[in-house]
Amino acid sequence: MKHFKIQEHYLLLNKWWETLDLTNYEKSFLNREIISFNQQLLRLKEKKLRIGAYGKSGVGKSSVLNSLLKKDIFKTDIINGSTKEIQSETWTLKDQTLNSLELLDSPGFDFCNIKFPDKVYSCINHSDLILFIVSGDLNRNELNEISSFIKDGKKIILILNKIDLFNKNELKEVIENIKFKLPKDLNIPIIINNENNLKNYIAKLINKYGEILLTLNSIQLADKLFLKIKEQRLKRRQKLAQSTIGKFSTLKASAVALNPFIFFDVAGSFAIDTALINELSTIYGLKLKGESTRKIFKNISINNLCLGITQVGVNTSLNLIKKLILLTAPFTNGLSLLPYGPIAIIQAAIAIYSTKILGKLAAKEIYVRSKASFIDPAILIQNMNFNDPEIFNYINIYFSNRNLNNNFISFLP
Ligand SMILES: Nc1nc2c(ncn2[C@@H]2O[C@H](COP(=O)(O)OP(=O)(O)O)[C@@H](O)[C@H]2O)c(=O)[nH]1
Ligand SMILES: [Mg+2]
Known part of the structure; x- marks a missing residue:
């Protein structure tokens, strides 16, 4: 894993992007996607990892991020959260291969005061790593959001917050229930937000997989854009x-x-x-x-x-x-x-x-x-070797869904 060549992947992806040769119509048609892909490409070049927090209102997204930052950067509120737009803050973590980390705070996905709920999902969906925050057992809406992310090939970590509200037995039961509801084959980690627990877990994960997560996400975004252009x-x-x-x-x-x-x-x-x-x-x-x-x-x-x-x-x-x-x-x-x-x-x-x-x-x-x-960016992923099931499983899910959506026969005469 130490030999992972992030720079090489950046160059390949950049070359792919330059040789794509978009028409003016395509450029205006896919304007939003192109901008966000360009930003991702820049983050890949600068080795900037983006971590997005997502979840219902009031579960403690802003609070969790503040505890990671050890500063009260994001506003928190007793009544159903106070975050109305996506906000970001740089996080400095020692001992890492990446140049910088960026934390994104988002309004609750169930918060009706959000201007553009789709934009919140898609912005967090562009992050390299997603912290899905809950404060108890998963409800149906949360499960739906989680399965959307999985289908989109996102790497997510489930964070159980507000554990002080449960006694030991209740906590065990909540964790069992969550485990039971999550897809078994993916091994989505359930991390309890307890003192430095979460920070240590993320630091370790990023140290081991940070570059891979950033690269994979960039290629996946390229691939999604590619499928849109092709369509x-x-x-x-x-x-x-x-x-x-x-x-x-x-x-x-x-x-x-x-x-x-x-x-x-x-x-x-x-x-x-x-x-x-x-x-x-x-x-x-x-x-x-x-x-x-x-x-x-x-x-x-x-x-x-x-x-x-x-x-x-x-x-x-x-x-x-x-x-x-x-x-x-x-x-x-x-x-x-x-x-x-x-x-x-x-x-x-x-x-x-x-x-x-x-x-x-x-x-x-x-x-x-x-x-x-057609130069297919997905080939770049297939050419990357990882023997780690933690990464491999979710890439596989991305590919099986991708191949389902990649049936272009209906666009033939
Ligand atoms: N008891 C308890 N309350 C918490 C915890 N984390 C956050 N809260 C409170 O939950 C409320 C909502 O938190 P906030 O971070 O704004 O939630 P967000 O809407 O998900 O961003 C605030 O009043 C926080 O003080 C926790 O671990 N335990
Ligand atoms: Mg908030």
């Missing part, structure tokens, strides 16, 4: 792709329907499909050479027999009918040309339908291939 880009491409597919369907339908010659379909249809695949790949930023286009085309046709059959099979059988009609035409004095109209319409409908399916499938195929061109 936004895919949504924009979805619109473009949809209109391109529409354009090609119409093109093909008219080519098929208007073409009086029976030879058009196979060769002409392939040319249009190839052009569509190429145009879609340009939209998704994937440069395709002729060979890859054919591969995508082949993949789609093999994996989607139905499409192949509608496309080729129906075309051929209709062509056959068309051919027969045309062939018989001279012998029937043009009478048999009459059914040619409806057949052309059916063919055009099939052309539209199959081109739409082809476009959707091609976009999916192209998207999967183009994924490699």
